[in-house]
Amino acid sequence: MIRRKVQSFFNPEQFQGWGKTKKYFEGWYFKVVNADETKAFAFIPGIAMDETGRKHAFIQVLDGKERTSVHHLFEAKEFIPVAGRFNLNIGASFFSDQILKIRLPGITGELQFSDQVPWPKHWYSPGIMGPYSFAPFMECYHGIVSMDHTIRGQIEYKGEPLNFDKGRGYIEKDWGHSFPSAYTWVQTNHFSVPGISLKASVAKIPWITKSFVGFIAGLWVHDRLFRFTTYNGTRLRKSFIDEKTVELVFENSNFRIELLAHRDKATALASPVLGLMDGRIEESMTSVVEVNLIDRKQRHTIFSDTGRNAGLEVAGKIQEIMVN
Numbered sequence: 001m002i003r004r005k006v007q008s009f010f011n012p013e014q015f016q017g018w019g020k021t022k023k024y025f026e027g028w029y030f031k032v033v034n035a036d037e038t039k040a041f042a043f044i045p046g047i048a049m050d051e052t053g054r055k056h057a058f059i060q061v062l063d064g065k066e067r068t069s070v071h072h073l074f075e076a077k078e079f080i081p082v083a084g085r086f087n088l089n090i091g092a093s094f095f096s097d098q099i100l101k102i103r104l105p106g107i108t109g110e111l112q113f114s115d116q117v118p119w120p121k122h123w124y125s126p127g128i129m130g131p132y133s134f135a136p137f138m139e140c141y142h143g144i145v146s147m148d149h150t151i152r153g154q155i156e157y158k159g160e161p162l163n164f165d166k167g168r169g170y171i172e173k174d175w176g177h178s179f180p181s182a183y184t185w186v187q188t189n190h191f192s193v194p195g196i197s198l199k200a201s202v203a204k205i206p207w208i209t210k211s212f213v214g215f216i217a218g219l220w221v222h223d224r225l226f227r228f229t230t231y232n233g234t235r236l237r238k239s240f241i242d243e244k245t246v247e248l249v250f251e252n253s254n255f256r257i258e259l260l261a262h263r264d265k266a267t268a269l270a271s272p273v274l275g276l277m278d279g280r281i282e283e284s285m286t287s288v289v290e291v292n293l294i295d296r297k298q299r300h301t302i303f304s305d306t307g308r309n310a311g312l313e314v315a316g317k318i319q320e321i322m323v324n
Helices: 002-009 130-134
Strands: 024-033 039-051 055-063 068-074 079-081 087-090 092-094 099-104 108-116 140-157 161-165 165-176 183-187 196-207 212-220 226-227 235-241 245-251 255-262 268-274 275-296 300-316
Touching: 039 092, 039 275, 055 087, 055 099, 055 268, 055 275, 068 268, 108 165, 130 275, 140 196, 140 212, 165 196, 165 212, 183 245, 183 275, 196 245, 196 300, 212 245, 212 255, 212 275
Parallel strands: none
Antiparallel strands: 024 039, 024 165, 039 055, 055 068, 079 087, 087 092, 092 099, 099 108, 108 140, 140 161, 140 165, 183 196, 183 300, 196 212, 212 226, 235 245, 245 255, 255 275, 268 275, 275 300
């Protein structure tokens, strides 16, 4: 068991919950958009355990274009992770960083992923959490499996065959016992040209007896990752949220990134509270985000574009993460 836990710790994409029996959740987020961008789904497989040890597995399916979601429940014993790699079975469905096989009422199919873009990891920084990965008391940990990749395959949805060849995908995950009490999250890998992906989040982070506003943002542009995180010297210059927009500005000694997301109609999803999926959040998969990346030393804009099909969530007491 200890060997499994250590090995998975340095590979955040893998199952982290070895030995966990209560007050714990772990879930992956697979976003898939077809080539002509008429279909967009999020598949969210995971496991949830409450404070008493009651547990279940689940697969949520979000139809981003129709703005509907379905929460499929399974017995915990049907959740079968593989040690040493990211391979996961829930019932008849299968999930990995290379293949998604979905077998659910109303939706079946298989998608294959290639040319994945993982977040860099090192022994001193196992993933996107950086040194915070080593803190044993965080309420929620986060991981990036792939910032961007190509999709091949087909899904049958409500009796209609949907082709996903040359579509784009994204995979991330969360684990711990609860989502933050306040956060915003935005992600898109649909810009004017392929090979660009954005992920940014700001959240209230409990820390021992206090709390702080933490953040993680990354912009992947043609084989280069620009990172803006709480732990790499970046400052959160602005975090403003209202009913129509989310505006975030991050700045470090070299670069400044400005994000203006336009909120669209959202769909309700289940979220973890003390392990069990009893909370509710709302996510849009049809938002738009304007992105500007500025080289502070050269004093010029090095990237400016608008992302489509953006996943966008705003949850909790947002005044707690507002920065002006």
